[in-house]
Amino acid sequence: MYRYRRYAYAFVLPAVLVIAGTLVYPMGQGVYLSFMRVGIDLATTFVGFANYVEVLRQPLFWGVIGHTAVFAVVSTVLTLAVGLGLALLLNRPDLRFRTFWRVLFLMPWTISHVAAGLGWKWIFDGLYGVANDLLLRIGLIEEPLMWLGTRDLAMACVIVANIWRSYPFVMLLLLAALQTIPQEQYEAAGVDGASGWQRFRFVTLPNIKFAIFVGSALDFIFNVRQFDLIFVMTRGGPRNSTEVLATLVNRQAFEYFDYGQASATAVLMLLMLVAATYVYRRLMQTPVESR
Amino acid sequence: MLRSRLVRSLLALACAAPVAVTAQPVTIQYMDWKLNDSKKIYEFYEQVAKEFTAANPDIKVELVPVQWEQRMQKLITESQGGVPRDVVRVTGTDMAALFPLLRPVDQLLRDIGKYDEVVKPIPARYLADYDTKDGKLYGIPTYISADGLMYNKKLFAAAGLDPNKPPKTWEEFLDYAKKLTKPPNQYGYVLFGAKSGSSARRWMRVFWDAGCEVITRDFKRAAFADKPQCVAAFKREIDFARVAKVTPPGAANADFEFVITGFAQERIAMHMGGANNVDIANGKNPGVGANFALVPMPVTGAALANGDSLVIPAGSKHPQQAAKWLAHLASKDVEVRYALVGRSSPARADALADPRIKADPFLAFHVPADALYSGYSTPKWPKVETVLMDMVQASLLGDETPEAALARGTKEVNAILAAP
Numbered sequence: 001m002y003r004y005r006r007y008a009y010a011f012v013l014p015a016v017l018v019i020a021g022t023l024v025y026p027m028g029q030g031v032y033l034s035f036m037r038v039g040i041d042l043a044t045t046f047v048g049f050a051n052y053v054e055v056l057r058q059p060l061f062w063g064v065i066g067h068t069a070v071f072a073v074v075s076t077v078l079t080l081a082v083g084l085g086l087a088l089l090l091n092r093p094d095l096r097f098r099t100f101w102r103v104l105f106l107m108p109w110t111i112s113h114v115a116a117g118l119g120w121k122w123i124f125d126g127l128y129g130v131a132n133d134l135l136l137r138i139g140l141i142e143e144p145l146m147w148l149g150t151r152d153l154a155m156a157c158v159i160v161a162n163i164w165r166s167y168p169f170v171m172l173l174l175l176a177a178l179q180t181i182p183q184e185q186y187e188a189a190g191v192d193g194a195s196g197w198q199r200f201r202f203v204t205l206p207n208i209k210f211a212i213f214v215g216s217a218l219d220f221i222f223n224v225r226q227f228d229l230i231f232v233m234t235r236g237g238p239r240n241s242t243e244v245l246a247t248l249v250n251r252q253a254f255e256y257f258d259y260g261q262a263s264a265t266a267v268l269m270l271l272m273l274v275a276a277t278y279v280y281r282r283l284m285q286t287p288v289e290s291r
Numbered sequence: 292m293l294r295s296r297l298v299r300s301l302l303a304l305a306c307a308a309p310v311a312v313t314a315q316p317v318t319i320q321y322m323d324w325k326l327n328d329s330k331k332i333y334e335f336y337e338q339v340a341k342e343f344t345a346a347n348p349d350i351k352v353e354l355v356p357v358q359w360e361q362r363m364q365k366l367i368t369e370s371q372g373g374v375p376r377d378v379v380r381v382t383g384t385d386m387a388a389l390f391p392l393l394r395p396v397d398q399l400l401r402d403i404g405k406y407d408e409v410v411k412p413i414p415a416r417y418l419a420d421y422d423t424k425d426g427k428l429y430g431i432p433t434y435i436s437a438d439g440l441m442y443n444k445k446l447f448a449a450a451g452l453d454p455n456k457p458p459k460t461w462e463e464f465l466d467y468a469k470k471l472t473k474p475p476n477q478y479g480y481v482l483f484g485a486k487s488g489s490s491a492r493r494w495m496r497v498f499w500d501a502g503c504e505v506i507t508r509d510f511k512r513a514a515f516a517d518k519p520q521c522v523a524a525f526k527r528e529i530d531f532a533r534v535a536k537v538t539p540p541g542a543a544n545a546d547f548e549f550v551i552t553g554f555a556q557e558r559i560a561m562h563m564g565g566a567n568n569v570d571i572a573n574g575k576n577p578g579v580g581a582n583f584a585l586v587p588m589p590v591t592g593a594a595l596a597n598g599d600s601l602v603i604p605a606g607s608k609h610p611q612q613a614a615k616w617l618a619h620l621a622s623k624d625v626e627v628r629y630a631l632v633g634r635s636s637p638a639r640a641d642a643l644a645d646p647r648i649k650a651d652p653f654l655a656f657h658v659p660a661d662a663l664y665s666g667y668s669t670p671k672w673p674k675v676e677t678v679l680m681d682m683v684q685a686s687l688l689g690d691e692t693p694e695a696a697l698a699r700g701t702k703e704v705n706a707i708l709a710a711p
Contacts, residue, residue, distance in 0.1 A: 039391060040367060040389070040391050040392060041371075041391035041392060042371055043391075125549065126539055126540035126541025126544070126545075127478070127539040127540070127541070127549065127553045127558055128552065128553065128556060128558060132475070132540075136475060143540070144474070144475045144539075144540045144541075145540065146540040146541040146542075146543070146544070147541065148541060148544040149484065149540065149541030149542060149543040149544035149545070149687075149688075150541075150688070151688070154544070234544065235485065235486055235487065236486070237485060237486045237543065237544060237684060238484070238486075238543035238544055238687075238688060239543070239681060239685060239688065239690065240681075251677075254363065254364045254367070255673045256673050256674055257367070257388055257670070257673075
């Protein structure tokens with residue numbers, strides 16, 4: 001028995017080492033640095049909670065929390081709506097050219113955040129962007145809109161770009177779940193005279209509830225951590241209106257070279273994510289148990 | 292037994308034989324965002340590296356392009372990781388934060404006998420402004436960023452303006468900009484409103500051009516609202532966007548890419564920029580450069596003294612070889628040739644006086660010495676820069692009047708500079 005246990009440890013060891021090296025060590029280092037004043041040459045001085053106090057004292061930080069919440073929640077909800085809609089469409093038995101549509105809808109997932117950000121930045125460009133050109137041509141606007149140069153529009157634009165980049169993941173997850181629903185359940189519902197909406201509400205939705213929770217939880221975490229897309233499109237502007245936690249950490253670390261404050265902000269971000277994930281987990285328990 | 296003896300004898304012979312030791316060439320790496328500017332510039336550096344290796348067969352040079360926005364992050368993280376490149380281009384204002392990661396170059400240049408040749412022709416002020424700390428020289432200035440008014444002659448002619456008579460006063464400038472504005476496809480002028488280092492450089496020049504400073508030279512307090520003309524200069528620029536509406540929409544998000552693309556597409560008729568923009572614009576729309584002209588800015592034409600510096604990171608594994616490459620890059624010959632290819636005015640006085648530079652239409656104008664300003668070499672500059680661009684954006688978006696933005700900015704900058 002002891003020998004078998006030794007084998008078990010030996011088999012698990014490489015994975016533990018990889019996780020320790022790539023996750024535990026950097027995380028521990030981040031927490032350590034959050035209590036230090038760190039020079040550009042990495043010379044450190046212990047400052048206790050001073051970095052946390054400084055971060056929490058800044059009005060910008062609280063504004064950034066708000067932006068991050070708006071970006072993450074709106075993106076997650078709308079990504080779920082788009083992903084679910086397309087998954088339902090792709091799951092229709094009468095859909096023609098199914099493979100073509102699947103490949104087409106999956107395309108955004110294959111594009112990097114940076115490339116997607118650049119593409120959307122050009123689309124929303126105030127001077128030569130397609131969005132203004134199209135809207136001017138069809139007469140919906142009379143003068144070009146400052147998409148990325150106006151506070152509210154800029155946030156809407158980065159959310160649209162993020163949804164476009166993120167929905168295929170949720171779509172795939174939900175499509176996989178949809179395909180596991182036994183056809184007999186729909187047939188039984190049909191026999192009972194259920195309408196299309198009732199079939200969706202009482203057959204489809206309960207069967208894919210778990211996938212919805214998993215997909216949206218993961219998507220929410222991705223959205224809170226989103227950096228590259230926003231950085232490329234707006235660099236957090238105008239006037240910090242699209243500054244989120246990840247771009248703030250980048251600014252503190254690589255524009256101000258204040259690694260202590262950047263680490264403190266990153267630790268606070270981690271704590272918020274852990275709290276959000278815990279809430280999600282609690283919410284998930286109900287559907288898991290009821291499956 | 293016999294075989295064993297034979298093998299041993301052969302081995303002994305082999306060890307005893309005189310061996311011709313051939314030293315392996317050392318490869319050093321040169322990181323520079325200019326390598327991304329255009330194919331022409333990359334090829335120029337390839338040629339310079341070939342010439343250097345021909346003269347120094349024991350040293351090979353690997354060119355490492357980097358994005359402008361990532362230059363600091365790359366240099367810092369690579370240095371902290373102990374694997375920096377050997378020679379790196381940084382901007383003058385980057386230097387203040389970088390000293391702990393750099394190796395003094397003065398002794399290295401003396402060691403290879405190139406100190407006088409490299410350092411003496413550079414005006415002492417350029418060396419003092421950014422590159423010297425505690426009496427040691429950490430970088431070699433490599434060019435003067437002399438911006439001018441870049442305008443599109445074709446669009447001038449189409450608007451009924453004389454392409455050979457660019458505006459000379461701000462009143463004329465506004466009049467021209469209005470005539471050149473035909474929304475939504477064409478605008479007379481453009482402002483750099485996005486939050487970035489390259490935008491901040493342009494706004495520094497707005498204040499300098501009015502004879503003002505952004506912060507005092509002892510780095511103790513804000514100075515951009517010290518005199519009425521400073522406020523007037525800031526307000527004038529904002530009014531181009533908000534009152535005269537001669538700039539394209541989205542000015543608060545207009546970065547260098549936006550400006551240069553709009554200019555290359557002939558949708559923006561005038562902007563303030565350096566001669567190096569010509570090739571970048573040409574790269575986006577080949578041949579369009581023939582329509583451009585560059586003249587001194589209206590009024591004084593203030594310029595940034597010493598735009599960039601060449602440095603050797605402290606962690607370079609080949610400092611002697613790096614010093615030789617740095618000395619080669621900073622030589623008069625290479626500076627002049629680069630100026631003609633990259634269209635940047637050289638920092639060396641002897642290179643600037645070269646007839647080839649004076650004959651170039653885009654390098655022909657020279658800024659008088661009293662109009663030369665330096666950036667602010669303090670580690671707090673990135674935070675000041677953030678406030679500067681926030682004032683610009685607040686004014687452009689109409690959140691605050693230019694006067695109110697300057698007043699708020701003054702308080703914020705003073706707090707930053709007063710902090711330990």
